[in-house]
Amino acid sequence: MSLVLKDIRKSYREPDGQPLPILDIGQFSLNSGEQAALLGHSGGGKTTLLNVIAGITVPDSGSVTIDGTDITRLHEVGRDRFRAQKIGFVFQTFNLLPAFTALENVLLGMSFSGKKIDRRRADELLALVGLAHRLHHRPGRMSVGEQQRVAIARALANRPSLLLADEPTANLDVKNEQTILELIRGACEQNKVSLLMVTHSLDVAGRFTRVEKLADFNRAGRAA
Amino acid sequence: MNLVSIAWKSIRQRWLASSLTALSIALGVALMVAVLVINGVVTRMFDQNATGFDLIIGAKGSPMQLVLNTIYFLDRPIENIPYKYYLDLKKKSWVAHAIPFALGDTTADGKYRIIGTIPEYFELEFVPGRKFQLQPGGKFLEGTFDAVIGARVARAYGWKVGDKFPIAHGGDVRDIHDQKFTVVGILAPTGLPIDRAVFIDYEGFYKIPGHEMTEQEARAEAQARRGADGDAEIMVPAISQGAEAAGKKRPATGGEPISDEQKRVTAVLVQMKGSGPAEQAALTFLVKPLINKAPVAQAVNPIEQIKKLLVDVVGNIRIMLLAMTILIIIVSGVGIFVSIYNSMADRKREIAIMRALGAPRLTMFSIIVAEAVLLCAAGGILGLALGHGLVFVAGPIVEARSDILIDPWFFEVQELMIMPALLILAVVVGLVPGMTAYRADVARGLSD
Numbered sequence: 262m263s264l265v266l267k268d269i270r271k272s273y274r275e276p277d278g279q280p281l282p283i284l285d286i287g288q289f290s291l292n293s294g295e296q297a298a299l300l301g302h303s304g305g306g307k308t309t310l311l312n313v314i315a316g317i318t319v320p321d322s323g324s325v326t327i328d329g330t331d332i333t334r335l336h337e338v339g340r341d342r343f344r345a346q347k348i349g350f351v352f353q354t355f356n357l358l359p360a361f362t363a364l365e366n367v368l369l370g371m372s373f374s375g376k377k378i379d380r381r382r383a384d385e386l387l388a389l390v391g392l393a394h395r396l397h398h399r400p401g402r403m404s405v406g407e408q409q410r411v412a413i414a415r416a417l418a419n420r421p422s423l424l425l426a427d428e429p430t431a432n433l434d435v436k437n438e439q440t441i442l443e444l445i446r447g448a449c450e451q452n453k454v455s456l457l458m459v460t461h462s463l464d465v466a467g468r469f470t471r472v473e474k475l476a477d478f479n480r481a482g483r484a485a
Numbered sequence: 486m487n488l489v490s491i492a493w494k495s496i497r498q499r500w501l502a503s504s505l506t507a508l509s510i511a512l513g514v515a516l517m518v519a520v521l522v523i524n525g526v527v528t529r530m531f532d533q534n535a536t537g538f539d540l541i542i543g544a545k546g547s548p549m550q551l552v553l554n555t556i557y558f559l560d561r562p563i564e565n566i567p568y569k570y571y572l573d574l575k576k577k578s579w580v581a582h583a584i585p586f587a588l589g590d591t592t593a594d595g596k597y598r599i600i601g602t603i604p605e606y607f608e609l610e611f612v613p614g615r616k617f618q619l620q621p622g623g624k625f626l627e628g629t630f631d632a633v634i635g636a637r638v639a640r641a642y643g644w645k646v647g648d649k650f651p652i653a654h655g656g657d658v659r660d661i662h663d664q665k666f667t668v669v670g671i672l673a674p675t676g677l678p679i680d681r682a683v684f685i686d687y688e689g690f691y692k693i694p695g696h697e698m699t700e701q702e703a704r705a706e707a708q709a710r711r712g713a714d715g716d717a718e719i720m721v722p723a724i725s726q727g728a729e730a731a732g733k734k735r736p737a738t739g740g741e742p743i744s745d746e747q748k749r750v751t752a753v754l755v756q757m758k759g760s761g762p763a764e765q766a767a768l769t770f771l772v773k774p775l776i777n778k779a780p781v782a783q784a785v786n787p788i789e790q791i792k793k794l795l796v797d798v799v800g801n802i803r804i805m806l807l808a809m810t811i812l813i814i815i816v817s818g819v820g821i822f823v824s825i826y827n828s829m830a831d832r833k834r835e836i837a838i839m840r841a842l843g844a845p846r847l848t849m850f851s852i853i854v855a856e857a858v859l860l861c862a863a864g865g866i867l868g869l870a871l872g873h874g875l876v877f878v879a880g881p882i883v884e885a886r887s888d889i890l891i892d893p894w895f896f897e898v899q900e901l902m903i904m905p906a907l908l909i910l911a912v913v914v915g916l917v918p919g920m921t922a923y924r925a926d927v928a929r930g931l932s933d
Binding site for chain 1: 486841847927931
């Protein structure tokens with residue numbers, strides 16, 4: 262089992278001090294190498310859930326177990342290190358650093374893992390996403406599709422066991438959407454990486470064998 | 486990819502703001518360097534090692550003025566004392582060397598002092614451990630109308646051995662003596678006021694019409710001495726500038742010999758006898774009050790006056806310069822702080838991305854501090870170069886206006902402190918932006 266969520270609860274405080282429940286999930290799991298789409302509407306807690314899985318946001322209660330490690334029990338530095346080594350992240354807005362070239366953005370992904378920087382793998386990953394000829398270009402000089410490819414290569418740089426994708430195609434046109442989806446899924450399959458993609462698009466979700474509706478297992482979402 | 490290269494990328498991304506910040510630091514450091522160099526120059530100029538003499542004896546008046554006249558060749562000369570006083574002094578058992586100085590005249594354009602003295606002056610150490618050196622082809626004073634000139638004077642006028650020059654009486658450029666002096670030697674540069682002095686033979690000085698007292702004045706002076714208790718040394722009256730001016734108008738004495746009564750000296754520089762500095766200091770301590778008690782002359786310990794000068798004048802300048810330097814450092818520091826802190830708002834997302842990629846909080850803090858350190862280091866190195874460049878450009882101007890010699894290549898020891906101080910400053914000013922990065926909310930940063 263690659264990912265197991267159990268009894269996850271997360272609330273935020275409203276301005277009047279009242280708790281606003283965002284997540285209330287009994288159980289959710291993802292097998293090793295499995296790919297799933299998590300369908301949810303805007304404000305439904307999708308991004309918060311990904312942040313909880315990535316160890317960026319600490320849940321109020323419950324456990325997040327990835328490859329046998331309950332990351333909620335790790336201290337912050339441990340969670341950071343775990344995230345760097347085991348989790349890849351692809352964002353809706355690509356989130357590349359504008360001062361860094363494509364290659365440097367991928368190498369940056371390796372910098373915080375504590376492992377030796379593997380330039381060769383970075384080259385290979387950029388070649389895998391079709392950017393072997395754009396290694397030294399900065400994001401500002403690339404198309405949105407190319408930027409998302411760089412983000413995919415960066416997410417896979419540390420050989421993660423889990424890739425979290427937060428609406429990775431939301432900013433792309435239809436042609437790029439298809440290409441990027443295929444690229445993410447293919448790369449995960451090739452690298453034996455579990456994939457959890459959150460989306461509000463039925464079209465995108467429809468390309469996955471396993472599709473979960475967040476509202477079905479997020480009791481907080483249902484209450485909202 | 487390490488912290489420094491990540492920080493450097495960040496600096497490059499904001500190159501305009503970063504360059505301006507580094508430039509502001511560079512300007513601060515440049516000013517600091519200039520302040521340190523000038524402070525060093527002034528301190529060295531008035532350093533207590535600026536003379537090799539134990540006592541300076543001159544007419545009653547300001548002790549400081551006497552020292553400024555004879556050691557630094559600054560300020561107007563005070564009154565004179567009789568030449569016979571000098572001759573008596575020379576015979577005293579406690580005197581090892583007594584060097585007369587006759588001051589008042591200048592080069593024809595009024596820029597450099599003429600000092601009438603004796604050849605023995607050049608045999609002594611002008612500061613402890615340093616003897617006069619001549620540039621090749623020169624010699625010290627031998628003939629009556631010989632002149633030995635300082636390196637700066639030679640450079641200013643382009644004079645070389647064999648050149649002849651006139652002098653201005655009393656520094657009045659409209660009153661040029663007919664008698665010309667010949668350059669026989671050019672002193673090697675010393676970095677001291679000696680470099681801007683022109684030494685001529687004391688006898689030659691009195692061969693020039695107008696320098697000696699009239700016979701009438703000399704007789705009146707001698708009568709005044711006899712009128713009291715017959716003690717020739719204590720009854721010599723001070724001679725006014727008016728009398729000097731009157732003497733100037735008389736016809737030239739031509740080649741007639743001048744009696745000792747008609748001669749005067751502005752100051753006598755004395756080296757005490759003694760087996761070592763302690764004994765010489767003890768003798769100085771004993772003799773000084775005896776001379777001062779008598780009405781003719783005052784004896785000044787130049788070291789005491791120089792120390793006083795250092796504390797009262799140079800000390801205050803130093804404090805002012807130090808305050809300026811501290812202010813410059815603070816302003817530069819605030820500049821870095823403002824620049825980095827302002828950029829933090831734009832960098833929330835950047836920080837959040839790196840945190841999402843697994844960068845610990847401490848790493849983000851370190852990147853920001855490294856950025857401040859890099860900016861400071863770049864600014865500091867540029868500032869050191871600019872500072873010496875500034876001194877290089879301003880040196881000749883300061884020198885021309887104040888007669889203070891400035892060596893642009895001189896490196897003050899305190900400059901070694903600039904870079905470490907800047908790095909500490911960088912860490913201090915990087916702390917708050919660094920803490921902002923440390924505390925950054927990743928989830929919020931990614932969603933903004």
